[in-house]
Amino acid sequence: MIEVKDLTKSFAERTAVDHVSFVVNKGEILGFLGPNGAGKTTTMRILTGFLPATSGTAQVAGFDVFNDSLEVRKRIGYLPENPPLYLDMTVSAYLDFVARIKNVPAEKRHASVEDAMVKTNIQDKRHELIKRLSRGYKQRVGLAQALVHDPQVIILDEPTVGLDPKQIIEVRHLIKGLAGSHTIILSTHILPEVSMTCDRVVIINRGRIAAIDTPANLTTQLKGGQHVSVEVGADQNAVTAAIRELPGVRKVTAESANGRVAAIVEVSPGQEIRSQLAAKIVGKGWPLFELRGVNLSLEEIFLELTTEESESASKVLTEAGELRRSKP
Amino acid sequence: MKGMYAVYRKEMGHYFVSPVAYIIVAVFLVLAGYFFNQLLSVIIQQAFQAGLEDQFGGAPIDVPSAVMRNFFGVISTLLLFLTPMLTMSVYSEERRRGTMELLMTSPVTDLEIVLGKFFASLTLLAIMLLPTAIGFAYMLHYSEPTAPWRVLASDYLGVLLLGATLLALGSFFSSVTESTLIAAMLSFGAILLLWVLDFGGNAGSGAWAQGVQYLSVFRHYDDFTHGVIDTSNVIFYLSFIVLGIFLTVRSVDSMRWRRA
Numbered sequence: 001m002i003e004v005k006d007l008t009k010s011f012a013e014r015t016a017v018d019h020v021s022f023v024v025n026k027g028e029i030l031g032f033l034g035p036n037g038a039g040k041t042t043t044m045r046i047l048t049g050f051l052p053a054t055s056g057t058a059q060v061a062g063f064d065v066f067n068d069s070l071e072v073r074k075r076i077g078y079l080p081e082n083p084p085l086y087l088d089m090t091v092s093a094y095l096d097f098v099a100r101i102k103n104v105p106a107e108k109r110h111a112s113v114e115d116a117m118v119k120t121n122i123q124d125k126r127h128e129l130i131k132r133l134s135r136g137y138k139q140r141v142g143l144a145q146a147l148v149h150d151p152q153v154i155i156l157d158e159p160t161v162g163l164d165p166k167q168i169i170e171v172r173h174l175i176k177g178l179a180g181s182h183t184i185i186l187s188t189h190i191l192p193e194v195s196m197t198c199d200r201v202v203i204i205n206r207g208r209i210a211a212i213d214t215p216a217n218l219t220t221q222l223k224g225g226q227h228v229s230v231e232v233g234a235d236q237n238a239v240t241a242a243i244r245e246l247p248g249v250r251k252v253t254a255e256s257a258n259g260r261v262a263a264i265v266e267v268s269p270g271q272e273i274r275s276q277l278a279a280k281i282v283g284k285g286w287p288l289f290e291l292r293g294v295n296l297s298l299e300e301i302f303l304e305l306t307t308e309e310s311e312s313a314s315k316v317l318t319e320a321g322e323l324r325r326s327k328p
Numbered sequence: 329m330k331g332m333y334a335v336y337r338k339e340m341g342h343y344f345v346s347p348v349a350y351i352i353v354a355v356f357l358v359l360a361g362y363f364f365n366q367l368l369s370v371i372i373q374q375a376f377q378a379g380l381e382d383q384f385g386g387a388p389i390d391v392p393s394a395v396m397r398n399f400f401g402v403i404s405t406l407l408l409f410l411t412p413m414l415t416m417s418v419y420s421e422e423r424r425r426g427t428m429e430l431l432m433t434s435p436v437t438d439l440e441i442v443l444g445k446f447f448a449s450l451t452l453l454a455i456m457l458l459p460t461a462i463g464f465a466y467m468l469h470y471s472e473p474t475a476p477w478r479v480l481a482s483d484y485l486g487v488l489l490l491g492a493t494l495l496a497l498g499s500f501f502s503s504v505t506e507s508t509l510i511a512a513m514l515s516f517g518a519i520l521l522l523w524v525l526d527f528g529g530n531a532g533s534g535a536w537a538q539g540v541q542y543l544s545v546f547r548h549y550d551d552f553t554h555g556v557i558d559t560s561n562v563i564f565y566l567s568f569i570v571l572g573i574f575l576t577v578r579s580v581d582s583m584r585w586r587r588a
Contacts, residue, residue, distance in 0.1 A: 048433040051584055074435040084430035086338070088345045100334035101434040145430070 001026040001153060001183040002047065006056035009042050016042040018207035019056070024200075027180045031198030031215075032187035039207040040187040041081060044155050047185070048078045060153055074103060077151035081158055083142025087131035091122060091141055094130060095148050102149035116144040119174060135162040143171065147178070154178060156186040160193060172197050227294035228265040228274055233287035236261045242280055246273050260289060331436030335444025336451075339418070343452050352413050353456045356406060363402045364463045367395050392471045393479060393555075396464070400483045400553045403460075404546055407491050408519050414452060415498030416512035418445050419580070423506045428583065438580045442573055446499055453491045457484065479555035486552020489565035493545055494519055496572025503579040522546070 002024035009017040017039040024030045032040045045051040047058055049069040057064060063071040086094055095113040104112050117123045120140040125133060130141060139162050146154055159175065160168045175197050178184060188194060194201050195215040203210040203218075211218060232239050236256040243252050243263060248271030254263040267273055274291060281288045343349035368391075375389040422428040431441050464480055498515035505511050526544035541547060545568065548561040 045429075050429055050433050070435050070437070073433055076433065078430075078433050080426060080429050082426045084425070084427040086342065086427060087425070088342060089338075093341065097334060097338045098430070098434075100337070101331055101431065101436050103330065103435050 003059045008055045010054045029179045029184045029198045031194035031201045034204040038204045075152045077146035077154045079142050079146040079156045085130045092126040098145045099148045104149050116148040120144040136167045154184045231262045231290035332440040332444040336448050339448030367398050397553045411494040412498050412512045412515040417508045419503035420508045420511045438577050442576045449495045482555045482557050490549050493568045496569045500576045503576050
């Protein structure tokens with residue numbers, strides 16, 4: 001449904017999107033994950049025809065976003081970062097206007113507007129001026145605007161920003177419900193959102209794709225001895241020194257309290273040190289209170305990927321991502 | 329064209345839900361009404377005096393024509409101040425609020441957006457001018473001998489063309505900035521310059537001065553106030569309007585290219 005190939009967008013002083021390629025299948029929800037300024041919004045703007053790409057191609061529903069911009073725009077519903085609202089309009093008048101410019105036929109317009117309001121649960125605010133609505137309601141009106149013409153492709157830039165937890169859950173349910181009949185791209189920097197709503201994740205950092213995979217795979221990719229949590233009844237310095245001697249240990253962070261040291265050991269991928277670690281501690285005669293492998297949540301992967309210090313982790317994931325991408 | 333109509337409807341709604349349109353129209357009508365009243369009484373007085381002098385060989389004054397000529401001269405000056413206010417927020421506000429992104433990612437062409445907005449501001453201008461016709465209707469109804477209706481029609485055509493030109497110009501300046509204040513200042517400055525060109529042209533002579541004079545949007549307006557509809561003047565205004573719309577379309581398109 002969406003095919004992006006080698007997409008690059010350079011602005012005068014920087015490259016915002018750097019040779020990005022990915023495919024979104026029909027009915028899929030793709031999550032765009034990355035820190036601010038990673039190129040999520042720019043990629044979305046290119047897909048919606050708001051910005052032209054410097055090089056590379058992007059196709060939506062078989063139409064090129066640059067050459068057949070109008071055809072693409074007919075098929076896309078788009079919620080930008082800041083919902084594009086006319087504050088002086090009432091909710092229903094605004095949605096009616098959007099339905100008009102999105103070419104919804106006159107006889108269907110009323111039903112489409114009603115439908116969008118029901119889906120986003122804003123029917124009771126229909127006669128209110130948009131400027132009098134709370135942030136959460138404004139966001140939902142923005143969402144309704146993206147749905148009103150029942151587009152094949154829906155692009156949502158940070159759809160849950162500014163919502164309270166209850167509304168966030170509602171919006172996620174709504175997005176989940178739209179999948180199947182619609183193809184959805186959503187961007188976010190909130191990780192649980194991705195693992196909860198998306199079928200696949202694109203992790204993007206500084207304009208480049210760091211990884212593309214399902215949330216489950218991304219998590220397992222980094223687990224298995226990646227992090228080990230250990231609790232030992234001994235002196236902190238002695239414990240960290242002993243752990244550092246083991247092969248494959250990258251970093252040890254320790255904290256001691258009540259005569260016990262709780263340490264998180266970061267291990268190079270593929271290394272299994274738990275048995276060696278246990279043997280070492282027992283060999284030293286220290287009491288071992290706990291030893292377990294820690295699954296990296298997506299949040300940590302994301303931090304690993306996008307924090308400057310952990311270059312190696314990002315390299316690993318980039319390689320993994322490239323492997324995955326090179327598969328047909 | 330459906331897209332254009334949708335944008336037009338939205339703009340009209342926007343003008344009339346905000347107090348801006350009402351205030352501009354009210355200010356215009358109060359000033360126009362005052363000038364009409366003043367001109368009428370002063371010119372009637374002059375005519376009365378001239379009538380007295382006529383017995384001693386002076387020329388009579390055609391009151392309706394004199395009032396119309398002077399009144400529409402004043403109107404053109406009022407437009408100079410008021411049209412930038414009609415157009416200043418047309419694009420700048422949408423750029424600032426991010427709604428331009430909605431329009432530009434919807435299946436409407438840039439030309440449809442620009443025309444929809446232009447015709448909406450033109451409609452507001454027409455609505456603003458319409459009530460001034462009441463005064464003329466009264467004046468012409470009571471004037472003797474026959475009333476120069478055709479001169480009045482030519483006056484209104486002229487003022488509409490002049491207004492449309494200023495609106496096209498103002499819309500363009502609104503599309504280049506996110507600030508309504510800057511948009512208003514730029515269009516006001518440009519319009520003022522086009523007005524002053526008339527004086528500049530008067531001072532000099534030769535081809536240069538004539539060329540500069542020709543560009544003055546207000547010079548082409550004079551003929552209309554004398555009841556003369558000269559095709560060249562109409563074409564001058566129409567080409568100015570087309571140029572303004574063309575530049576605005578280019579400017580809207582360029583938003584895609586420079587957004588960082």
